[in-house]
Amino acid sequence: MDYGVGNLLSVRRALEQCGATVAVTADHEALLAAPRVILPGVGAFANAMAELRRQGLDTVAREIAARGVPLLGICLGMQMLLDESEEFGATEGLGLIPGRVVPVPALSAQGHPQKVPHIGWNGLVFPEGKKSKATTLLGPLKPGAAVYFVHSFMAEPADPAHRIADCLYGGIPISAVIGRGSVFGCQFHPEKSGAVGLTMLRAFLECSEIPVLA
């Protein structure tokens, strides 16, 4: 889904590397006909949402989700899946996964100042008792697999069941992968996360029998 924000070259190439045929488009018909849809995103939440709405792509994204077609939001694209973001005042999101987008904490779990944005490679941790992992795009990945993050805000799903994987930043869990039915989001950049990122994208392309929103 190309809504005119940011450079999609790397995401396109990473998907092609995984065997996908990629169309970078804002065309509603093409998006609704695609078997998989990526919602990318860099920059500020409010601008990106305004641009989606201006082009009617918010409605298209909701329709894609309602039809059970796998949708993956990357970075800001993941944050837009939630109800609302606190970035520069409250801004409404797509509401596909209940919850909010809040700042990355500036203090670690021990109360020490930590750097924001959170930038760099960090390992994935899977919440205790996550039994549905095999049905998600993380099936092939091992705990500790490192992926590349660059962000100042983070998604906080209201329902812990929608948290598929976290990473720890200063001992504080940050949502790394979220999912509800066929709607997924990853805070990190799979297209910049080497072999691990490509493995996740491949799993997204190959996933099947995903339940509709639950």
Next chain:
Amino acid sequence: MRKIRLIARLDIKGPNLIKGIHLEGLRVIGSPNVHALRYYQQGADELIYMDCVASLYGRNSLGEIVKSAAQDVFVPMTVGGGIRSVDDAMYLLRCGADKVAVNTAAVANPQLISDIARRFGSQCMVLSIEAKHIGPDRWEVYTDNGREKTGRDVISWVKQAVALGAGEVLLTSVDREGTRKGFDVRMIRAVTQEVGVPVIASGGMGKPGDVLDAVLEGGADAVAMADILHYGRATIGDIRSAASTGGIEVRAYEPA
């Protein structure tokens, strides 16, 4: 402890990957992208491209090299050499760069640091410093690939640049660059003590164990290496093992 990044640095002249000593006496190593792909496959955490003749546009330009690298390399790329404006930065980001590194133009016009940081975010704006040792615990900033003196003190410059919005510092010791004598640890330490942003140590890596000095004594957040990789004296994997054995946390790397 934070994960230390192992970065392959590719110095570019025209269409070629080159390597010099003290950034001079450049020798052609080969195709930039053959090497880039090799380092990516060895598990480099990032790549840095530095164009030493600042050929930003035109045929076989830096932009074209980066575009081509972005076809096969799926880790972050920092690109520098000849960036004079926000538009130059935009051009390289569109070619597939994730961050831009600026030295000469930032010294001439420090406002450029703020302009790039404001437009693309601080995480995108890497301050590149080429430094020479000029006295006890004193280092001077050089520009134009280590050729021009500026009279600026490294420590005061790095503080000013970070205040203006530089999100990361690529600190190259011209004295050590290409010599294999190890990093200028005192300089790295002097800089990491003064700024909160990540510092990439560059210049002088002779053997895998040198990473330990730059990180444990110098406080570097990342290490850039060129000569040691280009001449096949060690692989990223060797360096990752040496770092890990020496007690430095690095990315758990699993080949595809």
